[in-house]
Amino acid sequence: MKTPLSSILLVxxxxxxxxxxxxxxxxxAARLHRQIRTLLFNWRLxxxxxxxxxxxxxxxxxxxxxxxSVLYPMVALGYIWTLFWSRLFFGEPLTRNKFLGIGLILVGxxxxxxxxx
Amino acid sequence: xxxxxxxxxxxxxxxxxxxxRKSFHFTPRQSIALVFFCTIxxxxxxxxxxxxxxxxxxxxxxxxxxxxxxxxxxxxxxxxTVLLVLxxxxxxxxxxxxxxxLTYVWVTLLSVAVFRESxxxxxxxxxxxxxxxxxxxxxxxxx
Numbered sequence: 001m002k003t004p005l006s007s008i009l010l011v012x013x014x015x016x017x018x019x020x021x022x023x024x025x026x027x028x029a030a031r032l033h034r035q036i037r038t039l040l041f042n043w044r045l046x047x048x049x050x051x052x053x054x055x056x057x058x059x060x061x062x063x064x065x066x067x068x069s070v071l072y073p074m075v076a077l078g079y080i081w082t083l084f085w086s087r088l089f090f091g092e093p094l095t096r097n098k099f100l101g102i103g104l105i106l107v108g109x110x111x112x113x114x115x116x117x
Numbered sequence: 118x119x120x121x122x123x124x125x126x127x128x129x130x131x132x133x134x135x136x137x138r139k140s141f142h143f144t145p146r147q148s149i150a151l152v153f154f155c156t157i158x159x160x161x162x163x164x165x166x167x168x169x170x171x172x173x174x175x176x177x178x179x180x181x182x183x184x185x186x187x188x189x190x191x192x193x194x195x196x197x198t199v200l201l202v203l204x205x206x207x208x209x210x211x212x213x214x215x216x217x218x219l220t221y222v223w224v225t226l227l228s229v230a231v232f233r234e235s236x237x238x239x240x241x242x243x244x245x246x247x248x249x250x251x252x253x254x255x256x257x258x259x260x
Contacts, residue, residue, distance in 0.1 A: 029202045090209075092209045102254070105246075105251065
């Protein structure tokens with residue numbers, strides 16, 4: 001079974017959208033206080049969850065054709081986007097260990113999915 | 118023009134003042150521990166939803182809403198999201214987000230333990246490399 005380019009693009013789009021979900025969760029989390037309403041009535045957190053739902057919609061569209069073992073590891077490419085958004089929006093440092101750790105995680109996910117074939 | 122841009126970058130990188138009325142804080146290690154539990158709940162949710170979906174009569178939305186494993190699975194997803202948000206409040210996004218990849222590890226182990234799927238060298242090696250990657254990332258959190 002071959003994985004069509006359209007499926008790969010849909011999954012890459014899903015990963016890109018999902019990385020913004022993480023950004024909004026982080027920015028909403030900064031506004032959390034001890035009151036429960038700061039968790040429930042927090043548009044940033046709601047937007048974060050919304051981005052994740054949108055992301056899984058495109059992921060499922062992509063999965064209709066193609067191999068799961070090829071497409072699933074591509075979701076993890078979103079970690080790389082998140083690395084840059086963290087630098088851009090939250091001023092977090094880009095370090096060698098972060099690139100190394102994400103690189104190892106990506107390799108691990110690819111190998112894990114080879115075992116699922 | 119050039120100087121303006123520089124000042125902007127510098128101010129974005131400067132540490133933000135701590136907002137008032139935050140009554141508790143998590144250390145970097147506690148934040149990673151929270152995401153660790155978040156991945157365990159997330160993996161349990163995935164396994165429950167898969168288990169529930171396999172028993173569903175096809176094309177019946179009511180059955181999905183009354184299925185105990187599916188509803189429990191989505192509730193666990195909710196708990197997992199709350200834990201992630203709590204962790205993100207004090208921790209670095211660029212470290213915590215990739216830690217979610219531990220979900221792959223738990224799902225693989227649970228699939229072997231619960232669904233009796235086979236373990237093989239690729240799965241084992243993949244799990245070990247993912248855990249190593251998370252450990253390398255986490256080393257950053259210690260100043």
